[in-house]
Amino acid sequence: MNIERPFNLAKLMSLSSLLAVSTLSFEAHSATKHVRLSWDSDPAHNAVIGFSPDGTSNSPYVKYGTDTNESSWSSQSVSQSTTFGGSLDSHFVRLNNLNAHSAVYFRVCDQDGCGDRFWFQTAPADDSPFIVAAGGDTRTGWTNRQKGNTLISKLRPLFIMHGGDFTDSNNASQMKAWLDDWTLTYSSDQINGLSYNRIYPLIPTHGNHEDGNYSTICQVFGVDSSATNNQDGQCNPYDTYSAFNISPLLRVYTLNSQFKDSGWGAYATAMNNWLESDLANNGSSAKWRFAQYHKPMFPHYTGKSDNQILFDWWAQAFYDDAMNLVVESDTHITKVTKALLPSGNQFSETTSGGTVYVGEGSWGAPARSANDPKSWTIDLASIQQFKVISVTKDALEVRTAQFDASASTLSRADRQSDPLLLPSNVNWWSANQIGEVMQLERNSSQRTVITNGGGGNGGDFISLAVTDDVFISSSNSNTNYNGDSDGLLADGSSSLGELETLIKFDLSSIPDCAVTAEAQLTFNVTDRSTGSYNLYFGLGDWAENSATWNSVGGSNQHGTLVTSFTPSSTGLMTLNLSSANVLEHWLNNGNYGFVIASAGTTNGVDMDSKETGMSPVLKVKLEENDSCGGGGEPEGGSFARLNQTGNKGDWLHFNVDIPTGMNTLNVTINGGTGDGDLYVRKGQEPTLNSYDCRPWLNGNSETCKVNNPEAGTWFFSLQGYGDFDGINLNASWAP
Amino acid sequence: MKQRLLIGAILFIIIAAYAALNPPPIPQPIASDRFIKLDASGMPMDIWAGPWACILDQKTGLIWENKTDNENIHDAYWTYSWFNQYPIIKESESLQDASFKGTPNKGDCYFEEERCDTLDLIQRTRTHQLCGLKHWRLPSTEELQSLLDHSVRIGEALIQPAFFPHTKKGDYWTSDFDKDLTGVYQHLKFGALAVNFKDGSVKPIPYQNAAFVRLVTEASKNFNISQP
Numbered sequence: 001m002n003i004e005r006p007f008n009l010a011k012l013m014s015l016s017s018l019l020a021v022s023t024l025s026f027e028a029h030s031a032t033k034h035v036r037l038s039w040d041s042d043p044a045h046n047a048v049i050g051f052s053p054d055g056t057s058n059s060p061y062v063k064y065g066t067d068t069n070e071s072s073w074s075s076q077s078v079s080q081s082t083t084f085g086g087s088l089d090s091h092f093v094r095l096n097n098l099n100a101h102s103a104v105y106f107r108v109c110d111q112d113g114c115g116d117r118f119w120f121q122t123a124p125a126d127d128s129p130f131i132v133a134a135g136g137d138t139r140t141g142w143t144n145r146q147k148g149n150t151l152i153s154k155l156r157p158l159f160i161m162h163g164g165d166f167t168d169s170n171n172a173s174q175m176k177a178w179l180d181d182w183t184l185t186y187s188s189d190q191i192n193g194l195s196y197n198r199i200y201p202l203i204p205t206h207g208n209h210e211d212g213n214y215s216t217i218c219q220v221f222g223v224d225s226s227a228t229n230n231q232d233g234q235c236n237p238y239d240t241y242s243a244f245n246i247s248p249l250l251r252v253y254t255l256n257s258q259f260k261d262s263g264w265g266a267y268a269t270a271m272n273n274w275l276e277s278d279l280a281n282n283g284s285s286a287k288w289r290f291a292q293y294h295k296p297m298f299p300h301y302t303g304k305s306d307n308q309i310l311f312d313w314w315a316q317a318f319y320d321d322a323m324n325l326v327v328e329s330d331t332h333i334t335k336v337t338k339a340l341l342p343s344g345n346q347f348s349e350t351t352s353g354g355t356v357y358v359g360e361g362s363w364g365a366p367a368r369s370a371n372d373p374k375s376w377t378i379d380l381a382s383i384q385q386f387k388v389i390s391v392t393k394d395a396l397e398v399r400t401a402q403f404d405a406s407a408s409t410l411s412r413a414d415r416q417s418d419p420l421l422l423p424s425n426v427n428w429w430s431a432n433q434i435g436e437v438m439q440l441e442r443n444s445s446q447r448t449v450i451t452n453g454g455g456g457n458g459g460d461f462i463s464l465a466v467t468d469d470v471f472i473s474s475s476n477s478n479t480n481y482n483g484d485s486d487g488l489l490a491d492g493s494s495s496l497g498e499l500e501t502l503i504k505f506d507l508s509s510i511p512d513c514a515v516t517a518e519a520q521l522t523f524n525v526t527d528r529s530t531g532s533y534n535l536y537f538g539l540g541d542w543a544e545n546s547a548t549w550n551s552v553g554g555s556n557q558h559g560t561l562v563t564s565f566t567p568s569s570t571g572l573m574t575l576n577l578s579s580a581n582v583l584e585h586w587l588n589n590g591n592y593g594f595v596i597a598s599a600g601t602t603n604g605v606d607m608d609s610k611e612t613g614m615s616p617v618l619k620v621k622l623e624e625n626d627s628c629g630g631g632g633e634p635e636g637g638s639f640a641r642l643n644q645t646g647n648k649g650d651w652l653h654f655n656v657d658i659p660t661g662m663n664t665l666n667v668t669i670n671g672g673t674g675d676g677d678l679y680v681r682k683g684q685e686p687t688l689n690s691y692d693c694r695p696w697l698n699g700n701s702e703t704c705k706v707n708n709p710e711a712g713t714w715f716f717s718l719q720g721y722g723d724f725d726g727i728n729l730n731a732s733w734a735p
Numbered sequence: 736m737k738q739r740l741l742i743g744a745i746l747f748i749i750i751a752a753y754a755a756l757n758p759p760p761i762p763q764p765i766a767s768d769r770f771i772k773l774d775a776s777g778m779p780m781d782i783w784a785g786p787w788a789c790i791l792d793q794k795t796g797l798i799w800e801n802k803t804d805n806e807n808i809h810d811a812y813w814t815y816s817w818f819n820q821y822p823i824i825k826e827s828e829s830l831q832d833a834s835f836k837g838t839p840n841k842g843d844c845y846f847e848e849e850r851c852d853t854l855d856l857i858q859r860t861r862t863h864q865l866c867g868l869k870h871w872r873l874p875s876t877e878e879l880q881s882l883l884d885h886s887v888r889i890g891e892a893l894i895q896p897a898f899f900p901h902t903k904k905g906d907y908w909t910s911d912f913d914k915d916l917t918g919v920y921q922h923l924k925f926g927a928l929a930v931n932f933k934d935g936s937v938k939p940i941p942y943q944n945a946a947f948v949r950l951v952t953e954a955s956k957n958f959n960i961s962q963p
Contacts, residue, residue, distance in 0.1 A: 140812075143845055302933055303905040333945075366814050366843035367945035369906040369929065371938065373919035380919065382814065382841060382945030384850075432922050465922045483836050483925070483942070485818070506922065545913070545925070610923065611838055611942065645917040725917075 030115040031057040032108045034090075034179040038221040039159060039201045041231070041244050043123040044100035047201060048222040049093045049108070052179070057110040062093040064106035068117075068192045073105075080233055084219040085172030092222030100125035105196070117196045119189070121158060124247045127287075127393045129420050131155065132250075133401075134292065135386025136163025136329030137361035139209050142181060144384045145364030147403035149184035152200060154409040154423050155388065155401070156187055160200050161252065163329030163361050164207020164294035166216070175220060189412045198412065206240040206256045207294040207329065214240060214258075227274050237264075241271045243278050249391055251286035253278075253323070257295035260309045272313050279321035284446070287393060289323045296328035296360050298347070300335045300380045302372045308345060315342040318355045322446035325396065327387060329361025333370040334400050335380040336431050336438055339448050343685050348653050349376040352713060353447030356440060358387055358398060375652050378438075379431035390420050395451075396440040400429035425571055430614045435463045435522075461518070464505040464618040468544035468593065469609045474498040477549035487526060487612040490533055490596045491604030499604065502538065502547055502557070504593030505618045508642055510583055515623035519577040521594070523616040524608040525567045531601020535562045535575065537585055538592030557595050560585070567605045572614070583620060636662065636734035639716070644727045646676065650720040653685050658733050660711035665733040667693075667704045667716050672726030678702040679717040682710055686717050700727050709733060769794050770898040772801075777867035789866040790898050791954055795881050797874075798866060800950040802901045808846045808859050811901035814945035816841030817908050817927040818852035819873070836912055837927070842945035853908055856948055865950075873910035874951040876937055879930045882949075892932040899949075904933035906946035914939035 033054040037047055049062050065073035078091040098104055101124040107114040124130070133152060138145045152160065167174035186197035204223060210216040217223045218235035225231070225242035240256040255275065259268035283289055296304075297311040318326065319341050339354035340347040362368075367382035383402055390397040401407075404427040414421050428436035439452040452461060470482045471489040475497030488501040503523075521535070537559035542552050562580045567573055586592070596607075608614050639656045646652055658665060669678045679686035680693040693704035716731055718724070772780040772787035780787055788809075790799045802811035818837035837852070844851040846859070853873060860871040883893050892902040906929035916926045916939055926941045940946065 141843060141845065144843065301905070302931060303903065366812055367841070368814060369940060369944045369946040371906050371929070371931075371940050371944060371946075375918075377919050381941075381943060382816070384843065432919070467922065467924070483838075485839050643917075643921065 029113055030060065030108050030110040031055040031112050032060055032110060032115055034176070034183070035108060035116070035118060035199065036179065036182060036221060037120055037199045037201045038223055039203055039244075040223045040225055040242060043159070043201065043244070043246055044125045045096065045098050045122065047095050047098065047104070047120065047122065048224075049095065049106065050090050050220075050222045051108045052088065052090050057112075060091055060108060060110040062095070062106050063109055063114060064095060064104055066099065066102060066104065068105055068194055068196075070107075075109075080222060080224070082219040082222075082235060084175060084213070084216065085170070088172040088175050088220070090220065090222070098122050101128060117194055118186075118199045119191070119196050120199050120201060123158065126247070127249055128247070129249070129390065129392040130158040130247070131420060131422070132159060132161060132389045132391060133157040133386050134161035134163070134290075134327045134389060135361065135363040136205065136207065136294065137165045137332055137365040138162070138178065138363045139165045139168040139365055141364040141366055142177070144403060146181050146184055147405065148363045148384065148386060149181055150405075151401060151403055151407055151426070152185040153187045154407050156198065156410045156415045157200060157388070158419075159246070160185075160202045161254075161290070161292045161327060162202055162204045163292050163327060163359075164205040165209040165329065165361065165365065166204070166207070166220070168209060170210050170212050170216060187412070191412070203252060203254055203292070205254050205292050205294055205329070206258055208258055211258055211261070227278070228270055237267055238270075241274070243282065245286045248286060249393060250288045250290060251283065253289065253291040255291060255293035255314070257293040257307065257310055260295070260307065268313075275314070276317050279317055279323070283321045287442070288325070288391060288396065289321070290325045290327065291318065291323055292327045294329050294361075296330060297357070298374060299331045300333055300360060300370055300372045300374070300377065301331045301368050303368065304331055311342070311345065315347070319447070322442075323355045324440065324442065324446075324448045325389070325398070326355060326357045328357060328359035331360035332362040332365045332368045333360050333380055334362065334383050334385045334429060335359055335370070336378045336398070336400070336434065337374075338376050338378055339450055340376055347374070347376050348685050348715075349655065350713070351449070351655070351657060353443040353445055353449055356398075356438070356448050356450065378434055381429065383429055385429060388422065390422075392420070394441060398438040398440065399436055400431070402427040402429055428614075430617070432465050433463055435617050435619070436614070461619045461621050462509065464507065464509075464620060466503060466610050466615050466617070467506045468504040468542070468547075469502065469616060470544040470547050471499055471501045472547060472549040472552065472554075474549050474554060477554075480546055480548050482544045482547075483609070483611040485612060486606060487609040488523075488596075488607040488616075489604060490598055491602065492531070492598035492600060493602040494604055498554075498598070500555075500557075501596040501607065502542055502544070502552070502593055503596070503616050504538070504542075504544075504591060507583070507586060507591050508640060510587070510620075510622075511638065512587055514583045514587065516578070516581050516583045516620055517623045518621040519580065519582050520574050520619045521577055521616065522572055522574045522619070524614040525570050525573050525605060526608055526613070527604070527606035528570050529567050529601060529603040529605040531603040531605075532564055532566050532599040533601070533605060534558075534564050534597055534599045536560065536595040536597065537562060537589070538595055541590060541592055555597065558597065559592070559595075562594065564599055567607075582618070583622075635659070636732065638730070638732040640728070640730045642728045643672070644676070644718055644729060645725045646718060646720045646723070648720045648722050651685075652718040653715055654717070654729070655713050655715045656731065658709050658711055658714050661735050662709050662711070662733045663707070663735055665706040665709040665714070665731065667729070667731040668702065669718065669727050669729050670701045671728045672700050672724060674700070674724035675720075675722040676700055676724035676727045677719045677721045678704060678729070679715075679719055680704040680706065681715045681717070683713060683715075685715050688719070700724065770895065772898065773798065773866050775866060789868075792881070795878065796954050797878060797881075797951050798868065798954050799882070799899070800860065800865060800871070801899070802949060804901050806845065808844065808856065808863075809865075810844070811903060811947065813844035813851060813856075813947075814842040815844065815856060815908065815948050816850075816852045816945060817912065817942040818854045819857075819910070819912070837942040841943045853948055857950060860950055868952050870952045871950045872952065873908055873948070876909040876911050876928050876930065878951055879907060879909050879949070880937070883930070883932070883935050885935065893935050894932055902932055903947050906931050906938075906940060906944070908946050908948050912942075916941060
């Protein structure tokens with residue numbers, strides 16, 4: 001017979017004893033969660049700690065100090081409390097008068113005790129270098145968002161710039177989920193025997209998905225900007241733009257692109273007046289200037305409209321006051337541009353100092369088709385990413401991190417020993433002609449010059465892109481494996497017989513008389529081998545979409561042995577080929593590339609092809625005083641852009657700096673189909689009505705000759721009188 | 736703020752008054768002579784019924800995947816890099832000879848452990864036998880272009896919205912590959928064609944691009960086109 005009970009007493013008792021045990025086994029814990037940190041002014045000395053109640057938290061406050069000895073810590077009370085979206089309550093504690101370039105240790109406390117231990121680093125007050133992460137669009141795609149957040153915890157940046165679109169609907173439940181995921185950015189540290197979370201300060205931006213509430217970044221992150229109003233303890237749309245120096249190295253501008261929408265005209269005017277004045281008066285107080293805002297001026301995806309109004313507002317001011325780097329979001333792709341200057345209602349590239357624009361936000365939100373490159377785009381792709389920027393006194397390095405789990409983790413000691421250290425095995429996106437690292441310097445006008453890639457000249461490394469890469473199989477001797485998902489393979493013996501890899505590079509930017517000073521071949525090993533491999537020059541011509549074992553004659557393709565190597569670990573492998581005179585060899589014997597073949601081993605190696613991942617890259621440095629020039633006299637030069645294509649009405653602009661002392665400048669176009677017209681103009685992009693030379697002939701064979709060309713920037717442009725395809729543009733100048 | 740509220744209220748009243756005086760026309764069964772909705776098992780549905788999983792185009796005899804907004808594998812928001820098995824394995828060839836074209840795992844859907852490509856969607860849709868059919872594939876350029884509809888309202892995706900909801904104003908992959916790339920993408924050499932439902936253009940884009948996909952298959956010859 002069952003005895004009926006009103007409730008299961010035994011179960012209740014065991015539950016309460018469990019609760020008692022858990023209370024005993026942990027120390028008292030404050031009823032707070034979602035700890036976040038933001039910067040909105042002088043981050044060498046200030047920071048804003050935000051958190052939310054987890055249950056009932058009475059009179060919460062923050063205890064903090066300069067070391068882990070909590071008995072010496074001070075208390076700071078809440079200065080502002082907000083409610084976002086009706087139910088996300090947050091409290092903000094402002095820490096002021098902190099020591100620059102120092103660790104700050106803190107805990108959030110309330111009636112129940114104090115919560116988890118956190119620490120962060122204040123910004124330096126000197127020229128110490130640091131790492132910044134910058135991305136945006138975390139609104140959907142929580143798996144990617146979490147992977148990106150985890151990468152932050154491995155990377156240990158000094159701070160993070162977020163370009164907006166935190167959540168999709170900007171409501172409390174989605175923002176709570178975002179704050180849950182943000183805890184993945186914490187790094188776990190053991191300090192003096194205690195568990196600490198390192199927390200990274202955020203500089204947030206207002207995106208269009210925050211448009212329902214222009215106080216979002218104030219209500220969620222405690223940002224109280226002093227750009228237009230002094231810090232007033234109130235949340236309002238004036239908190240969506242700001243500028244402050246991180247350190248003497250960097251001033252960060254955060255702007256609100258959404259003021260372009262109707263109804264916000266008065267705010268837009270206030271922001272833009274403030275921006276012009278701040279750039280003019282305070283811009284030069286730091287060595288570098290960065291800007292972040294949500295909507296790109298010219299999105300690289302046709303599904304997004306151009307935001308000409310943002311270009312009209314900001315592009316000229318950015319150029320005039322030497323904005324060095326702009327991070328845009330919204331489109332869910334990656335892009336990097338050349339150094340740009342505004343020209344009419346568009347940008348044009350410049351090699352004499354401008355602004356570099358990168359973006360465009362895909363820290364979770366599904367990647368879109370990167371289908372709208374501009375004439376001034378270096379490269380673009382549909383990937384999940386944020387930018388990782390190394391800031392030093394004289395140079396910036398900009399990398400694009402993809403969110404693979406393969407990245408190693410930096411420890412607290414790693415970061416302490418080197419503020420610029422980056423984790424190994426990050427899957428960095430490799431931009432065409434630039435590679436994984438874009439190197440930027442300032443010129444005398446403080447504007448940005450790209451110092452690697454296609455813009456490089458004598459003395460610098462030039463990265464040569466792969467034009468063809470494929471592997472061949474002795475068993476399937478008539479099969480072409482171009483674009484195969486296995487990438488590039490080499491093996492002495494496999495189920496496909498002997499495998500060899502063929503690689504060829506674009507030499508179009510190399511003058512015929514070039515002398516190789518240094519050369520490095522880099523490729524990404526995806527499956528390592530303990531065996532030895534040989535790198536040969538190719539002996540005969542081949543193309544990746546037709547090459548087979550039989551078409552190149554198998555091992556008859558092996559020319560001179562260049563070097564041998566053992567690809568004993570996965571990841572990037574770099575071979576030094578400086579003594580092999582690779583450019584001279586190809587220029588004299590034909591550009592037949594390299595062969596990678598087993599030196600006897602049957603332990604195979606797999607490498608990425610340009611279709612499967614990080615493309616192989618050949619970096620070369622040319623001899624400065626090679627036979628191309630004539631010694632102390634002014635030297636001539638040449639410029640070529642081959643196989644150019646455009647539609648009727650299109651403009652393709654190129655510019656070149658012509659040195660003083662030149663007698664002749666010849667610019668020709670030829671080849672291809674359709675009708676492209678050549679325009680040449682000194683100093684500015686030509687237009688249909690303004691040019692120094694325009695042959696205006698039918699077809700594609702046109703020449704402009706300029707006698708005694710003035711020194712300075714010359715524009716060579718192709719205009720589509722009709723559609724055109726495959727036009728070669730060549731220019732040369734001589735004393 | 737007050738002023739904006741007031742303007743909003745006045746606008747609302749004007750619009751409401753206009754709507755009352757000009758009732759919308761009774762919806763006509765748009766293009767019902769061309770498209771038929773099919774449920775997940777492939778049964779034809781009434782023109783106003785839903786949800787539907789596929790659309791039969793009686794003009795071309797093709798059956799199209801309907802895109803969704805529910806985060807299943809057919810969600811219209813997911814993007815895919817172009818990656819396909821090629822050539823189709825012949826009986827005389829071993830499996831190792833079947834090579835793949837394109838770039839795997841460079842788009843974003845959330846039903847795969849890795850990132851996503853066209854083959855992921857094709858294989859899953861075949862496995863699930865969407866609308867009872869197994870031969871799902873990428874459409875040719877011509878097939879995809881047959882869905883372009885320039886009569887839609889300005890600003891909308893160029894496709895009949897009553898039958899193809901959630902269509903994005905962006906690139907949709909075709910099966911046409913090995914197309915020359917130009918400009919910034921010239922160094923990648925080859926890509927596949929995509930039809931852009933914003934402007935109707937057809938352009939080669941790199942295999943690695945994350946574009947949208949709408950799969951297609953042929954209606955079987957004995958497909959019963961009787962209306963429910």
